[in-house]
Amino acid sequence: MQETVLGDLVLFLKAGTQPVSNLTEPVQLFFKHDIGEKSGRCVFWKESDPMHEAGKWSTEGCETTKTDEEFICSCNHLSFFAVLVNPNLKVDESSAKTLSYITYVGSALSAFFAFGSLFIYVHLHRRRPEKALGIHMQLTGALLCLHLGFLSSSFWIYLLKEEQGGWVCRGLGFFLHWSLLATFTWIALEGFHLYLLLIRVFNIYVSRYLLKLSIVGWGFPTLVAVICGSLGVYGRYTLEIRDSNNNTSPSQICWMSSEFQQRHVVSYITLAFLCLTVLYNTCMLLVVVFKVWKIRGGQRDYECSDWKKTNSNKWSRLWKDGTTVLGLSWVLGLPWGLASLTYATLSGIYIFTIFNSLQGVFMFLWAVALSCKSRSEMNSSVRDPSTQKIMTTSFN
Incomplete structure (x- = not known):
């Protein structure tokens, strides 16, 4: 803080x-x-x-x-x-240790499940090569790099002496910042692709679409990280943690060097990029909710003559729509917006830490849901070939 x-x-x-x-x-x-x-x-x-x-x-x-x-x-x-x-909040040594354990365990789980998600997306993409699946694969890869970079930067520094490993720590700091920017960029591109599907609908053909998105998704973070690395931004970052007696104990990570005077400027720019991404994707999610509500309203008009059928399907549809919106919120990176809670209460810090350290796990659940949906639609198309085109549109 x-x-x-x-x-x-x-x-x-x-x-x-x-x-x-x-x-x-x-x-x-x-x-x-x-x-x-x-x-x-x-x-x-x-x-x-x-x-x-x-x-x-x-x-x-x-x-x-x-x-x-x-x-x-x-x-x-x-x-x-x-x-x-710090008038807003004080994090004591005990809470800091608990939060660290939660972060390490959650990050390790996210790395493991993100790796599993990649296999699912590769399998789905081989059966049905679609742009959405390609973007999901890129985001999952960036998320995997982020958690591996965090774990490496956190634990590697404990293996080094104070005067050793300067270039290693700078390299890990570079990789961590690069993977963080790559994750934010692909989250923003997920929102952009969702915009094309919802606003442009079928008029979304772009020549070499995934290639152009990949250039932006991986090129922009690389450019920024290389510029920061040439300026000497990366190195050991020291955070002082206070106990109940106001005694301080240092905690270090390979990130942006504490000795770099303009470190706060780079941090604020990174934070501003995150805020803009979350704000944009929040707007896209609201558009999704509006579209779903509008579609459901039209369906209710057609089904008004059969009240019993409408009532029996009401909760089923509400559950499906709710889980869809919740899954999209993870894909669009909206839990990163919970960072605002960290300035309010200690509970806010715990909520932010748990949800974001487990982002890879929730992305894995989203991949499993897509896999089950794809299998269900393929079975439906086998039983009724005339529905294959409709199901493909629904899946997109």
């Missing part, structure tokens, strides 16, 4: 011209806070040294005491002091 300086207030204490440290009696500073501030930590500005490119906030030599109205900072040296707060 991103921390901010309490009240944008920084206090500077100085005595003479020489640095003052290791005081026997700590100096105390009082920072008033609002009632909504649930947690905070006293920090000072640690200036740059030969081992770091820039300065950073540090808690060394400072202790934090919180009252109903103030943060009391007790420090054994003089410097620039402030209180870093």
Whole structure:
């Protein structure tokens, strides 16, 4: 979670011209806070040294005491002091460990099931080569790369010493960012293809359609990742986790280097791309719901003379339509929109972590559903060859 300086207030204490440290009696500073501030930590500005490119906030030599109205900072040296707060939420060390276990287990399951989904799509595509299946295959491949990249970046760094493996970590950070962008891009292309099916209907012929989508789906992430890599964006990323006593423990991953000063700019651009993708695909899902509702309304007009039949099929259709919309929401990546919940409550973080770490599992269920639907329609076409064209259109 991103921390901010309490009240944008920084206090500077100085005595003479020489640095003052290791005081026997700590100096105390009082920072008033609002009632909504649930947690905070006293920090000072640690200036740059030969081992770091820039300065950073540090808690060394400072202790934090919180009252109903103030943060009391007790420090054994003089410097620039402030209180870093996160007014929205505090994730303690215990919750951070639990979330990490959920993420690792869910990501491993997603990688396994995404691999299985690829086999299903390849089998379906051989029987019935369709554009939608080709796009599903590409998205599943990107999702598989994303989870493998995350697991590799998380666990490989524990096998390296602090001074070793710099180029390996940069490579893993590059692969993780590239696969994340590729996943977002193919999710956006899923929404674009859905737009063509719903708005353009049958007038969607594009020469070498899948090839052009593949150039965009894999070319755009590669271009962005190569530019970021040439700028030195990737490396070790360190996240400080606080326990109940405000003691910090570092957690590292091969991602965007903490020492790269413009890392936040790249992160915000990536986040903006995700937000635009989720917003666009949400609109496409709403169009799907509207189209289904309109079709069902027309069917009800034809069936109004047979009330019993209509009533018996009502819940069956509602269930099928609901599962279809739910499955499309996973394909369109809408669970990524749950990231907004992470700024509200700890429960929101758990919901976001569980749903997105298991995205590969839900994609596998969608692939199984398509396989069952395809098998059912093939059997129907064998029994009644005249329905084959209608079933193909329905499957698309």
